Amino acid sequence: MNELFPFFADHLKDIGLRLGEHVRTVGVALLLAIPLGMGIGIALSRGWARRIRGPVFYLLGLGQTIPSLALLALAVGLLGIGVVPAVIALLLYSILPIARNCYTGIQSVPDAAVDAARGLGMTQLQILRSVQLPLAGAYIIAGIRTATVVAISAGALASLIGAGGLGDFIFAGISLYRPEEMLAGAIPTALLALGADFGLSLLEKRLERWRR
Numbered sequence: 710m711n712e713l714f715p716f717f718a719d720h721l722k723d724i725g726l727r728l729g730e731h732v733r734t735v736g737v738a739l740l741l742a743i744p745l746g747m748g749i750g751i752a753l754s755r756g757w758a759r760r761i762r763g764p765v766f767y768l769l770g771l772g773q774t775i776p777s778l779a780l781l782a783l784a785v786g787l788l789g790i791g792v793v794p795a796v797i798a799l800l801l802y803s804i805l806p807i808a809r810n811c812y813t814g815i816q817s818v819p820d821a822a823v824d825a826a827r828g829l830g831m832t833q834l835q836i837l838r839s840v841q842l843p844l845a846g847a848y849i850i851a852g853i854r855t856a857t858v859v860a861i862s863a864g865a866l867a868s869l870i871g872a873g874g875l876g877d878f879i880f881a882g883i884s885l886y887r888p889e890e891m892l893a894g895a896i897p898t899a900l901l902a903l904g905a906d907f908g909l910s911l912l913e914k915r916l917e918r919w920r921r
Contacts, residue, residue, distance in 0.1 A: 781794065790871040795864070799860045800865075826840045851913050861901050862898070875900075
């Protein structure tokens with residue numbers, strides 16, 4: 710442990726590079742997962758989707774039940790090694806909380822608000838855009854918050870398939886039994902997850918206050 714700070718000082722540039730790779734992989738996965746998850750949540754909140762709602766959520770849930778390492782292995786088997794299979798695996802891990810929370814948020818919008826908007830002559834699309842999504846904002850951010858923390862944590866495993874990231878330090882430290890190198894990857898990963906969770910929690914609380 711006494712070697713932790715000297716290791717950080719000597720490898721600060723490399724840690725910064727690995728942190729950038731980690732953020733890139735997770736960020737791309739979330740940029741794909743957010744619109745896709747919201748689209749699924751919106752579609753399943755419509756009346757015509759009543760019969761397929763359960764099966765779709767079940768299929769999305771399968772991505773959460775598969776261990777992240779096994780999911781990465783499946784992605785490698787289909788797509789090879791590198792950033793692309795890592796992004797696909799994190800995407801599958803992130804969709805469910807976003808889709809479920811988007812659906813729950815839309816379902817929580819009071820019927821009176823929807824009826825009032827309909828009485829004003831709004832179309833279904835206008836009601837969705839101007840009433841349901843704004844009022845469901847806190848739920849949607851909560852889903853994105855959960856997906857972000859999960860993706861950052863699972864993103865450390867992307868190192869095992871050649872996608873880089875902070876996992877490089879973690880697994881190199883484990884294999885060489887160098888705690889300071891392992892912590893050089895683990896501490897920034899934890900701080901990144903905590904920082905993202907804190908920032909999104911503030912936005913969630915603000916939207917919840919506005920909704921009330």
